[in-house]
Amino acid sequence: MSKKKISCKEVMDYICDHAGESFDSPKCREIKEHLNECENCKHFFESVDKTISFYKIYNVQIPDEAHKRLLSYLGLNDE
């Protein structure tokens, strides 16, 4: 059995759903094994995770003025 049955490209191309439904498929198990020993793919997935975190953390607050304009646009008032 060769050590690298699955290529980096294949690993990066494949999504093992974080929600879990396909996490235990043979393919995903193979991918997890590959990730344990491949720095390159580890960095890839870490940077994908970071990408998602960046956009999660980057939030904006609705300005008070925009809140007021919204209610008046809708003809509602807040008391």
Next chain:
Amino acid sequence: MTETELIKKAQEGDRKALTELVKRYEQTIYNFSFKVCRDREKAEHTMQETFMSMVKSIKQFSGRSKFSTWLYTIVSNHCLMMARAQKNKYHASLDDENSLIDESHIADWKVTPEKVTENNELKKILDEAIEKLPYDYRIVFILRDVEGLSTAETGKIVGLSVPAVKSRLHRARAFLRNELDKKLRNE
């Protein structure tokens, strides 16, 4: 008052209940709109149109889906309408999957995600990267990965099957990662 009670009252024409619903969701909708269009003015406009649609059609909300899912559907449609109105903007093509992933030299990024709250240059990098992504990919990425909705819920909102959502998501992630990599690999 529970959300179900509020919705019922709002459907019967209670303005107070309607106002309360708007207040419960305005921050979510504003933030979502901003995350899609990366512009405060457009985000406000999209939010206004979204709640106007909500007010006009709340009687049609059947309760079969979550109220938040229903609102996300409305706001996503308004974002797409906005996108069509400015279609001369350049977006990358994500048809060629092979160009998305270059599996050689993957760099380790030193910058941590928390930095984004204090670093305006990083914000600019994030804005510019996602602005190149076509809107239909952007919306899938934001609903599923950023807002944390399920793949099935995301599919329902944008009218795609679960495998189609996954494929778009994968391309969007890879595209954004590559764009950020150009700027962050040496940080």
